[in-house]
Amino acid sequence: MFSKILVANRGEVALRVMRAARELGVKTAAVYSTEDADTYPVRFADEAVCIGPAQAAKSYLVIPNIIAAAKTTGAQAVHPGYGFLAENAAFARACADNDLVFIGPSPECIERMGDKSSARETMKSCGVPTVPGSDGCVDTVEEARAFADEVGYPVLIKATAGGGGKGMREVHDASQLEAQYRAARTEAGAAFGNDGVYLEKLVLRPRHVEVQVLADDFGNNVSLCERDCSVQRRHQKLIEEAPSPALSDDLRRAMSKAAAKAVRATGYRNAGTIEFLLAPDGSFYFMEMNTRVQVEHPVSEQITGTDIIKEQLRIAAGEPMSCASRAPFAPFGHAMEFRINAEDPSCGFRPCPGTITLFEPPAGPGIRIESYVRTGSRISPHYDSLVAKLIVSGQDRDEVLARARRALDEFRIEGIATTIPFHRAVLENQVFCAGEAATDFIETQMGDLL
CATH class of the missing domain: 3.30.1490.20 (ATP-grasp fold, A domain)
Incomplete structure (x- = not known):
């Protein structure tokens, strides 16, 4: 295992990676822009390096600055999180050229699967259904x-x-x-x-269902069941749940088998996600592959008892993943993730940056909060609007729905507009509560709110 890694990201994902690393006894180095100097992830890390001004193009996207920070701090590996340089093959190559381990797939995999056209052809060649x-x-x-x-x-x-x-x-x-x-x-x-x-x-009224995969250098290739990400606006996910209420056991096995084919065909290594469109008739089609950990990975962790970030670190360090002995996975319980964004749903989800004057997250059984903010934190207009992720788990979907209503009622954020009222309204919608939401859910069901 590494002794120190550099986390080439910010916000909640940087903190998520640092916490997993600390539990493995791995020290962490943070990078930050001048805008993020006082944020909690920078204080949490064992050390931190400023890499530029607020604009991402002059800080978090500047590869030489990040490589220099890794070399200066003595990091052996770099975790890119998601967004920014996470799916940038040039960054992965720059890490290798500087004797740094990129905690993710090879640059070749990133290139091949990052180009959606070539990814489709790769999937067709190995028998994975494509639109x-x-x-x-x-x-x-x-x-x-x-x-x-x-x-x-x-x-x-x-x-x-x-x-x-x-x-x-x-x-x-x-x-x-x-x-x-x-x-x-x-x-x-x-x-x-x-x-x-x-x-x-164009597949009409599909559901967006994706399979979380992990693969290591020891021939282990597992799927951590699926996530349903159908509630989205402008193709940006807002609510995710696992397992999907639309899948039978047979369909779950078929999707997992297709995902395993995709992993083998690409020689993939580390964590990734195979995304599918699920048609109303039960047929499904490959959409794309995300060659990184995703925002919604906690719901898969909750229903499989697996820490995906720790597995990423093990795989990158040349160790076998620890969860392989428990495969194949069957989901236990249910989980949902609600993305709490600094956005005003009543104004078309307009971003609402500003200072948080009160941040009181919910607690209690089955509640997990992923966030980097505190009372007094500033949501910058320079970056994405994600404030927190509320992950709710329970023994079944009905318990999760009831628990999520309670948690959202408890969640208090003041000083900025957030998507909490939107999420609360979704939980009163009969189509969503019945587990029947498709990708047109917001347009067809939430027009009055918006």
Whole structure:
């Protein structure tokens, strides 16, 4: 095991990694921008290095500064968290070039699976079901129109690089195609420096179900069951739960088997997630692979008794994962995660940065809080708006729903607007409570609130 690692991130994920490392007896070094100098993760770490000003482009995204911080502190490995450089193959290579272990997959895996077009082709070649789509990037409106005419509308235009819903456009008839195609390319180019797009047949009213995977150098390849991430706005997840209320035992096994094929086909190592679209008829299709730990990983931990961050560290250090002997996993109990963001749902989830004048999280049985803020903390406009993650677990879904209502009623955050009222309203919605929410849930069910 490493003696010291550098955490190349900020906020709650930096603190999450540091806590896992400390339990393994591993010292941690933090990096921080001038904006984050007084945050709790910086104080929690064994040492910390300032890497630049508030803007991420001048601090958390500057690879030489992070490498220099790792070398200065004597770290042996770097954990990228999620976001920023977590899925940046150049960063993973820079770590290797400087004799630092990148706690994640190989640069080659990041590149292959980060490009959604090549990822689709890899999945097709190993027998994982994929949504009918174009062969590689579509470079002209004419090519896009020909594909749409062949498979039929609606279709989905997607950026081949990046994620988070950027460069993604739904096209429901031929009259929309040209405008949406050009808009998708423009947005993709601005967001990712790559304006390549491809087309897929649009699956109507799907659920977003993903399988958490772990693989090590000893031939162990396990899935920690699945998560349902269907409640999302603009392709950004808001509520996740595990296991999915939509899956039978047979469907769960089929998805896990497909995820295992994907891991073998890519030679993947460390933690990752295979994301699927689940159609109303029970068929499912590969959507993308996230080559990192995800925001919603705690719900998988709660139903499998596995610390995913610790397993990442073990795998990166060349040790076998400790959970392999318990595979295959069957979920026990139920868990939900509610992303508490500094956003105003009544104004289209407008970001609301500012100073938190009161932060009183809930407690009690089955309550887990992942946060880096305290009363007096400032939510910066320079970074994402995540304030805290409320993870609720129980013996079954009904208990989790009741416990989540109680916890959200207890949760007090003042000084900024948050998504707590939105989450509380979702828990009164009959469709969600019945476990029937699809990816159009907010648009079709929450319009009055928004």
